[in-house]
Amino acid sequence: MKERKKESILMTSLRLFSKNGFHDTTIPLIAKEMKMSVGNIYNYFPSKNNLAKCAIKFASSILASTLRKINDKDISTKEKIYEFVVAYYNIIEISPEIIEYFLRVYLSNRSLFSQEGDGGFELARAFIDEVERLFEDGVKKREFREQKFFVAFSVFIGTLGGMTFLHGERVLKNRPINCAKEIADAIYRSLKV
Amino acid sequence: MKERKKESILMTSLRLFSKNGFHDTTIPLIAKEMKMSVGNIYNYFPSKNNLAKCAIKFASSILASTLRKINDKDISTKEKIYEFVVAYYNIIEISPEIIEYFLRVYLSNRSLFSQEGDGGFELARAFIDEVERLFEDGVKKREFREQKFFVAFSVFIGTLGGMTFLHGERVLKNRPINCAKEIADAIYRSLKV
Amino acid sequence: MKERKKESILMTSLRLFSKNGFHDTTIPLIAKEMKMSVGNIYNYFPSKNNLAKCAIKFASSILASTLRKINDKDISTKEKIYEFVVAYYNIIEISPEIIEYFLRVYLSNRSLFSQEGDGGFELARAFIDEVERLFEDGVKKREFREQKFFVAFSVFIGTLGGMTFLHGERVLKNRPINCAKEIADAIYRSLKV
């Protein structure tokens, strides 16, 4: 199945991009990892850039759907925060490349992603929308204070990202998932009324 | 003066690296921007990598000294947080490259920096130490709760970084500095007892 | 056939290296001579240095097998000396690059070859071993006097090399092959009992 293979290439690329960065991941390397020929990669993706763009959409959609499932639950927003923190660090443990990709590729290769709409920001739109829904939900339930969305967003995602970075730098003694409660609480304190 | 020129190259590189990322900033581009010959760059810095490393040290030392000055003041830690947020966004307004550099180059080119100590993490040590001092100060004064350093660090720096990222992506309607109070408060809520 | 082309590149490189020396033979020049693109050369050899090393192995093996065939004959060592001198100068007439390579590249670019074993000396091992066999054979047959191997080696190979050098410098009126008898005799006088 062509679609199967395409996804497989995508996953492999995501992993390699995350590990080595965009520029240090060559098409020959991806091909080798896939046990495919270089030329054949181009039968599935028209360019390396396109591969990177598809990867961000893919990673973003995983995060978005993870958060969506939690959003859909009938639990307090405090619990939602906690659950997302846990889910997030689970992803980091199981498929760190999904998160790392944002840090290693998306953040530093702006030009790659910036041609459609808001500098490629749209690529992560699905996820951002879900975060927004979480906050609105919290406000509606009188759990969260009203505040500017992007400030709250930064506290939430910035904190998670900060821990991720520190984890990647190997300066943490414990795995972030073991601090999930603490992290969720820290975030929650900032958001709650 | 040779030292002057060296610093000038450093600032230019910092700016270009921040704007385009490490790989998309070529030595010829830096040279052109400096109105120097390509070869002459190498009379000042032995390699492009070294240039990037010097840049991180430079950027890090600016942030560290900014925070140190605030730390040294005789004000509450709440105020210190606020002052640092303001200072931070002032830097972003005046020399965004200093901050962006961390986001665009440091975060995503680990291998570039990793040979000395903790994967290049040492390069930012001065700054991190200062953040630690701020937190310890807060705890001592009974303003901050006791909590794991790296969690608090992530809330603090992650939040600032998150806003910076959003600012860089041009999704913010207001300049971050106009939300300084709000951001500082959001951070503070998370840190305070 | 990939192997065919690889050998063809090797021969071309050998020739150019011999003619111009290692440093004055550029990859673009080799590519041009091969009517290939520069990049494609690197599909066959990972570096210019490697090309030079492969060339020395190639040249060395030709000399070694030439001498081996003669060694295997059932003739006096005096005749063997003569036959090798003839064979040697035949090579010089037909493929001078094989011999010149030693003079122009191997002798003078020690650092290029020195990492494995005795400073790259190992690369010529097959040939040297064969020379040693010739001498031992001569001693066993009571034709050659017993003497230090490396002294005898220098007389033998040094003399051939000296003529080669003079030939290359175009100071000889006659082709060395026309003096083969005389050269072989001169060498023989030094080796015989």
Next chain:
Amino acid sequence: MKERKKESILMTSLRLFSKNGFHDTTIPLIAKEMKMSVGNIYNYFPSKNNLAKCAIKFASSILASTLRKINDKDISTKEKIYEFVVAYYNIIEISPEIIEYFLRVYLSNRSLFSQEGDGGFELARAFIDEVERLFEDGVKKREFREQKFFVAFSVFIGTLGGMTFLHGERVLKNRPINCAKEIADAIYRSLKV
């Protein structure tokens, strides 16, 4: 004294060229070794090539004058051979660069030297003439057989060069000078009537 300094540069260059080869010896390196500025080197020698040419003349004249002094002695040619072998290996022990220069620079950078006359061969003319005188002397005294000059030359100088090469490759257990008698004998056997 300008002439003094010029000679000093020449000696330094000779040494560096011999050690690293022509291409791996940079003018900045020579300057550094001389504790002079790069530009000032050019006040003494118009180009790097010229420096190399002057070096060969210099090295050649030392060899020539060494041999001339021996030639002028009133001793047998057999003894002359021996004395020259000793003198030659003394040079190698004390100033190996003089000999190495021929092997490392002269042999492999033909293009450097080949513009005046016989491919730069003229540069070594003084020395060659002296060798010729030695042989003619030997023939006149009925010590040496009559044979083609270049064959005899190759035996003589080729053998010395062969040992030098092996010495440089560090494959010899003993210093060549300790085999001087043996080497001189080996050469002599080839030359004598």
Next chain:
DNA sequence: TATGAATGAGGCTTCATTCAT
């Protein structure tokens, strides 16, 4: 679909040489 040899532009870096001081 699949292969992988081939292309060629472009990046980093070096260095002989010049020149303003």
Next chain:
DNA sequence: TATGAATGAAGCCTCATTCAT
């Protein structure tokens, strides 16, 4: 004479992409 910053051409090598098979 002396300095060393500056120039710029050129070399090695990489790699996204194409194309003949």
